[in-house]
Amino acid sequence: MAAKKSLTIVQMNDTHAYFDIHQEMFWHGDHAVYRQAGGYARISTLVKQIRTESQGNCLFCDCGDTFHGTFPAVDTQGKAMIPVLNSLGLDAMTAHWEFAYGPEIFKQRVAELNYPMLAINVFNKETKETVFQSYVVKEINGLRIGLIGIASNIVDKTMPPSYSDGIYFTLGKDELPPIINVLRSMEKVDLIVLISHLGFTQDMKLLSEVQGIDVCLSGHTHNRLYKPVLIGKTILIQSGCHGSFLGRLDLEIVDGLITDYKHQLIEVEASIQPDSIVDELVIQALAPYTKQLSEVVGETATALNRGTTMETTMDNFLLQALLESAGTQLAFSNGWRYGAPIVPGDITLNDLYNIIPMNPPVSTVELSGEEIRELLEENLERTFSCDPYQQMGGYVKRCLGLNVYFKIENPPGHRIQKLFAGNEEVQPDRYYTAAFVTMQGVPQKYGRNRENQSELILDAMRKYLTKHHPIHAELRGTFVAI
Numbered sequence: 001m002a003a004k005k006s007l008t009i010v011q012m013n014d015t016h017a018y019f020d021i022h023q024e025m026f027w028h029g030d031h032a033v034y035r036q037a038g039g040y041a042r043i044s045t046l047v048k049q050i051r052t053e054s055q056g057n058c059l060f061c062d063c064g065d066t067f068h069g070t071f072p073a074v075d076t077q078g079k080a081m082i083p084v085l086n087s088l089g090l091d092a093m094t095a096h097w098e099f100a101y102g103p104e105i106f107k108q109r110v111a112e113l114n115y116p117m118l119a120i121n122v123f124n125k126e127t128k129e130t131v132f133q134s135y136v137v138k139e140i141n142g143l144r145i146g147l148i149g150i151a152s153n154i155v156d157k158t159m160p161p162s163y164s165d166g167i168y169f170t171l172g173k174d175e176l177p178p179i180i181n182v183l184r185s186m187e188k189v190d191l192i193v194l195i196s197h198l199g200f201t202q203d204m205k206l207l208s209e210v211q212g213i214d215v216c217l218s219g220h221t222h223n224r225l226y227k228p229v230l231i232g233k234t235i236l237i238q239s240g241c242h243g244s245f246l247g248r249l250d251l252e253i254v255d256g257l258i259t260d261y262k263h264q265l266i267e268v269e270a271s272i273q274p275d276s277i278v279d280e281l282v283i284q285a286l287a288p289y290t291k292q293l294s295e296v297v298g299e300t301a302t303a304l305n306r307g308t309t310m311e312t313t314m315d316n317f318l319l320q321a322l323l324e325s326a327g328t329q330l331a332f333s334n335g336w337r338y339g340a341p342i343v344p345g346d347i348t349l350n351d352l353y354n355i356i357p358m359n360p361p362v363s364t365v366e367l368s369g370e371e372i373r374e375l376l377e378e379n380l381e382r383t384f385s386c387d388p389y390q391q392m393g394g395y396v397k398r399c400l401g402l403n404v405y406f407k408i409e410n411p412p413g414h415r416i417q418k419l420f421a422g423n424e425e426v427q428p429d430r431y432y433t434a435a436f437v438t439m440q441g442v443p444q445k446y447g448r449n450r451e452n453q454s455e456l457i458l459d460a461m462r463k464y465l466t467k468h469h470p471i472h473a474e475l476r477g478t479f480v481a482i
Contacts, residue, residue, distance in 0.1 A: 002255045005141050008054035009193065010047055011239050011247035012062045012090075013219035014338070015040075016069025016097070017081060019282045021270055022340040022354075024244040025307045034303065034343050037244040037267060040084050041274030041282055046246055046266060047088065048275065054250070057141040062093035063219030064151065064197040065241075067109060068100050069338045071353035072289050077101040078109045080285045087278050090115045092136055096152035096197045096220060099163040100358075103131070118149025118195060120179055121172035131167055134179055143190045143253060146183035148176070148213075152197040152220055154392045158382070160439055171389060172198070173206055180212040190256040193217065200225075200238055201388035207231040214258060215249065222337050228263045235261060242340055244268055293350035298465025302473045304342040304355075309383070309395045310479040314339055317473040318355060318437075318461065319400035325362045325460035326435035326453060329421060330372075330402060334440035335383070335395030347465060352458050359458045360437050365447035370428040373419055375446050376404060381412040396479055397441075401434075402426075404479045417482060 021039040025032050051058045066085070067078035078101060092115055098106050110117045110132070119132040135148045150172040156164035176194075183189045194213045196203050199220040207216055213234045222241040228249070229236045235258070239247035245265055252260040304314040315333055322331040333356075342351045353359070367375075379397040381390065405418040419426045426432070436442040437457050444450075455463075465471060 004259070005143055005253045006054065006057055007140060007143060007145070007191070007251045007253060008050060008058045009215060009217070009249045009251070010050055010058060010060045011217045011237055011249070012043065012060070012243065013197075013217070013239055013247075014063070014065040014222055014241040015243035016065055016241065016338040017067060017073035018070060018242045018340060019072065019084065019286055022242065023343055024242060025305045025341045032303065032305065032307070034341055036270040038242055039268065039274065039282070040088065040243065041279035042268045042272040043243055043246060044088055044275035044278040045272050046268065050248060051089075059091050059138065059140065059145065059147075059193070060089055061147065061193070061195050061217055062090050063195055063217055064093055064095040065097050065219060065338070066093065067106075068097035069354070069357060071293060071350065071357050072286055074100075074353075074357040075289070077105050079112070082109065082112045084278060084281045084285060086114045087281055091138055092116050092118050092147045092149065092195060094118050094149035094151050094195045094197050094219075096155065099155050099159075102162050102165055103167050104165075107131070118147060119151040120148060120175040121153060121170045122151050123168050123170070125166055125168055134175075135183060137183070137187050137189060144188060146187060146189040146192045148179055148183075148192065148194050150176070150194065150196045150198055158392050158440065171206070173210060176206075176210050177212070180210070184212065191215070191251075191253065191258075199388075199391065200236075201391055203236060204229070204231055205388040207234045207236065215251075217247070224265060226265050228261070233258075237263060239265060241338065293348060293353065295349045296346045297349050297352065297462050298347040299470035300342060300344055300347055300473070301470040303344055304473060306337065306339040307341070310481070311396070311398070311475055311477070313473045313475060314342070314355060315398035316400065316476065317471060318457070319398060320471075320473060321461040321464035322362060322435040322437065322457070323400055324464055324467075325455050326364050328364060328433040328435040330367075330432055330434040331400040332434055332436040332441040333398045334438060335379070335393065335397050337394045344470075352461050355461075356437065356457055358438065359456050361452040362455045362457055362460050363436050363441070363450065363452050365434050365436065365442055365450045366431045367434050367442070367447045368428065369419075369426040369430050369432065371446045372402070372426055372432065373416060373428070375443065376419070377413050377416060380406060380415045384408050384415075385412070393440075399478050400476075402478060405482050406479065408481050
């Protein structure tokens with residue numbers, strides 16, 4: 001009888017450069033509660049404990065959205081992350097927001113890592129060759145394990161063009177079977193692990209169409225999966241965001257088959273003793289910014305979070321500042337998922353950068369009523385499409401000045417039942433003034449008289465905080481599913 005072998009896989013995904021402990025939102029009964037969690041030093045402590053418990057038979061993988069999301073990361077184009085990440089003992093990762101600095105800068109960051117960046121679906125436009133390694137083979141406890149990476153495929157479809165300069169992205173569905181075949185037939189692996197940043201629903205569909213993956217580590221959609229999901233024989237896990245959770249999967253393997261498994265979604269609790277070495281690296285990375293970012297710039301009476309699909313208090317604050325800055329009828333921003341909560345009380349400059357670390361200019365545009373309906377229908381399809389492959393992006397677009405009554409289950413282009421600007425129905429031929437931030441707020445193809453204003457969004461938010469003390473940004477029912 002073949003010997004039974006054990007392997008523990010630890011997953012980190014969508015940490016968004018949250019170096020240290022921060023507020024996180026949790027649901028309790030009929031309301032949200034907040035407590036501190038996360039930080040790479042506490043993650044390191046947990047991973048070291050798991051490595052000890054598993055007698056070193058451990059893989060530690062990162063599904064990406066790691067190099068972007070906080071000011072120290074953005075200000076250094078991800079370089080501040082390198083010493084911290086290299087200290088964690090990661091085995092491999094894939095990517096998404098890492099492309100925000102442009103492909104050339106990202107390649108520089110990859111060269112500085114002591115572990116591989118994997119992506120089977122990112123190609124050079126001229127040579128048609130892959131930009132990164134497709135896979136790596138690790139040997140642990142007498143097992144040969146193939147790790148494959150799939151990066152987010154929406155970078156060249158919904159994000160600024162600079163993110164994908166000279167490269168293009170595919171879904172990875174066509175590239176995956178040949179790699180699986182190479183790993184099974186030539187590399188003679190016992191197990192194949194997919195490190196994906198496609199998103200939960202996309203991974204589910206992909207794994208229903210492509211056989212041969214044993215474990216899928218899923219990222220992008222910030223799901224807290226308290227139980228693994230089985231797609232055929234593939235085990236899928238996903239582990240929240242902001243580094244507030246780690247996923248742990250303990251496997252028993254006989255003759256290349258998983259015969260038993262156990263899973264934990266582990267909260268990176270504030271009570272965990274930080275790893276001293278990583279803690280020092282975090283302190284060094286944040287030191288140039290600590291004084292600047294700790295400045296108190298205002299106060300909120302509303303708990304500001306980004307944890308809901310239709311509308312959030314955090315983005316209502318952002319949009320209120322946009323409206324006041326630009327003096328327009330409407331305001332739009334992207335439905336970003338990242339951004340740690342801000343509890344009632346003081347707001348610091350660090351909090352503002354966590355809301356929108358890119359600090360783009362306030363922009364204005366004139367949109368016809370027909371265009372408003374079209375851009376909202378497009379966004380609703382990208383959020384709720386029945387075909388997971390057509391889901392592209394984060395949550396529903398954030399709006400202020402509108403009320404949208406829609407049916408989630410309707411087909412593309414036919415979800416909106418009623419659309420109001422103030423108390424009046426939106427008229428197709430009438431033009432409305434709108435403020436927005438980034439091309440994800442209002443895509444380039446919509447509107448006329450598009451302009452960047454002189455004020456940056458952080459300055460607009462600071463000014464708003466000065467005038468409104470404390471601020472209130474409760475939910476308004478902007479989008480109502482009927």
